[in-house]
Amino acid sequence: MNRIRMSWRQKLITTALLCLIVPSLATLAVTSLHTKNEFKKKAIIKAEQSLEVADHYVTNLTNDMISAMNSIQYDSEIITQLRIAWTKYNDEAGAIDFFSFKKITEKLDNFTFFRDKTYVTVLLPNGLYFTNYSTFNLKLSFLYEEPWLKRMYDDPINTTRWVGPQPNYVRSDAAKYPNLVSTVRTFQLYANSPNALIIISKPEGQFHQIFGKYEPDQIMMLKNEEGIIISNTDADLIGQTIAPSFVKGEDTLVLWRGTPYISVKHSLSFAGWSMQSLTDYDYVTGNIGSFINYLFILQIAFFVVFSMIMFYLLRQFTFPILRLSRTAGKVEDGNLDIRSHIGGTDEIGRLGLSFDRMLDRIQEMVRQIEMEQSRKRIAELELLQAQINPHFLFNILNSIRLRVMMKGEEALAGTIGSLSTLLRMTINRNNEFLPLHEEVATVEHYMKLMNFRHSEEMLLTVGLASDTLLDTVPRFTLQPLIENAYIHGLEQKCGEISITSRKQGGSLYIRIQDNGKGMSEEQLTDILSLLRRPNSADRAVPAKVSGIGLRNVHERLAIIYGSDYELDIKSTPGEGTCITLKIPLVATKEDHGHV
Known part of the structure; x- marks a missing residue:
């Protein structure tokens, strides 16, 4: 495969263009990703805050229901009247004590903490029941066979269960309130008597009333631990089971009905129930998409304009280098008389001027070399004649040593001998290796010279x-x-x-x-x-x-x-x-x- 050959100017221009477009695209991508993440974080924070508000609302509803059960179970007057009515009902083959029935009904109707529609039902063993709503043309005996109630007859007393969603068992209100959310508690009228049940139910609409305040930004739902939707503004979703990942709250970005949503889970303090918030991801990041597209088009326009300007300027700036390259090629062919004639005060101008001066100096040096070659032999001969034979120096030193010895200066003669030996060892480089005793002898001569030089001797x-x-x-x-x-x-x-x-x-x-x-x-x-x-x-x-x-x-x-x-x-x-x-x-x- 033939590689594309590019000149230095082409490489420079291509590199400059790449240095413009690559950072721009990278900045655009990073900006888009970072902005989307920031929008996602803010959406999660907003969802958590709204879930906190919804939690308070739902908790107040459930607390009202718990308070109602406590008021019934621990009201001695109600319990007394329930015992009287149940005893008469059992002893007289289903007879209802009118006075007890009236007092119990009045008690149930007079609960003041119910702010909205609430169904209160007390089921006694053997079919006797009391309510705070009209049972005209309504028989609630079918409740005794409902699976969600039947399983509680064998539960320990004071067992509380939350049930929902369930169809409204008050058929006269079923059209207006189709689904209910209920809590059921077991209690006993007498020790070892069969379980009686207190049922407190609220229409499901009361629960999703708070959810509707956050639409269309968020979809809120109340679900149980199995993932069954208990309450939602969309009636078609109530009772459906959602995906396990929704139940566990593992993912913050989920696919719901083919649309990506930001999912936030908030656990409630009872029954293992939780609330789920779904925020449309495209709704959150929709504005950033159009902004990024606008920014991309703007960058393309700027890139085209500035690329053309930069291309023109680079060609003008690099033309002297092209001319200098052509001049260097001719010099390489042997033409030392050519010059680039590039001027200017910038780096390229100084480079061209230096190149021309270098050619002038090369020509001058060539002439000098030709002259120096003719003088070289004469200089070498004079240098050889000026050198002193090292052996002549050794002979002179030995002569001095002998004369000093003849005068009785043996110590000084030994020092001169050591100097002569050390000089001989230094100048003579024929033998690279020596026996150890000769190497040590050289050291001894060196030490004699050092001791002679200094006043304090070293051993x-x-x-x-x-x-x-x-x-x-x-x-x-x-x-x-x-x-x-x-x-x-x-x-x-x-x-x-x-x-x-x-x-x-x-x-x-x-x-x-x-x-x-x-x-x-x-x-x-x-x-x-x-x-x-x-x-x-x-x-x-x-x-x-x-x-x-x-x-x-x-x-x-x-x-x-x-x-x-x-x-x-x-x-x-x-x-x-x-x-x-x-x-x-x-x-x-x-x-x-x-x-």
Whole structure:
């Protein structure tokens, strides 16, 4: 597949256009999503507040019904009259005591806490009942066989159940109040007598009366724990069972009758009933949809206009770069006389001017190189003639040493000899590896020079194992470590430095120890971490001799011996520092050919 090749200008223009359109689309999408979420949150808060109000309303209704049952059950006069009427009804084969019936009916009619239509029914065993409503042409004996009542005859006394929805059992009011919400309680007239029932019923319309105040924004419903709708402004929904997810209130966004709704559940304090609020999601987010569409069209218009302006400006701004590119191509072909002639005070103008000046300097440098080549041989010859033969220097130093010895200055002669030996070791780089005893001898000469230089002498003790004297080590392995101990450990004062060696497990161990000031744990950690960093130019390392320092020793040994080489530093403040080198003997002998 052929890839589309684009020039730098085309890439720049395409990138600029993408940088305009991508953030715009992303901002539009994020704004839409965030706004919808905010509207959804506000709708949920509003639904929760309205459910709280509806909860108070429904709770007041149910409290009235509970109060009515308590007033009947715990009114001694009513209970007395009920006992009289029931006794006569049983003893006289269904005869009704008129006086008791009248008193009970008057009591039931005089309840003052009922604000709206309420049906009060007291069912006594064996078919005797009392109501606060007219039973003319109405026989309630069928209630004794109703399943929702029949199952309560065996319940313990004071058992209260909530029932709903149910058809209105007062047939004269069924057209006006088709459904009822009832509460039933068991009680006994005498100990061990059959259960009697108190039934308090209210039309379902009283419950959904509060729901209608929040339409059409919200759909409210009262449902039981099985998910059966008890009350709703839509009569067709009453008695239907809703989805389990509605019952549990698991989802905040549900599908109801093919329309998405925001669902909020509010549990009531009795019977496991709850209220559900459904808010039309499209109604909540409808305005934001039109706003987003308007914003999208507006952004498209702005994008087209500004893209055309930006396209024109970018072409004008980048044309000097195109001309500079063409000039560079001709220079690459060998034409050094061409110039871009790009002017201006901006970056591109300065770039063109610098490019032209660079070509001028290149031409000038070419002429200079041609002239310098002719002088190079003469300069090299003069340089060689000016050099001093190093062997001549060594011979002069030896002559000075002999004359000093002849005059009896043996200490000074020894110092000059040490200087001569150290210079010879520094200049002579033919042998990369030396026997350990020669490396230590170099260190001893170095220490003689340091003691000669300073007033306070430092003691160097050497304890090399005899089987390690001929083992080879890289040149100038020990001298930087001794110098580090002398300068930083002993601070150029009197003290003692010891060098010991031993063999163990196919490796040569060399230890350099001083009794100087030592290092703190933090300083030691910093030094070790710096040494472990490869090619770090900012490490705090000691001074160098002939380009070789502590870092170079560590890195050079690591390069030569690899992972078999180890460097260990231990230090105690006030006691001194100990450096241990582990050098593999096999690599030393086989790879480098030394014995």
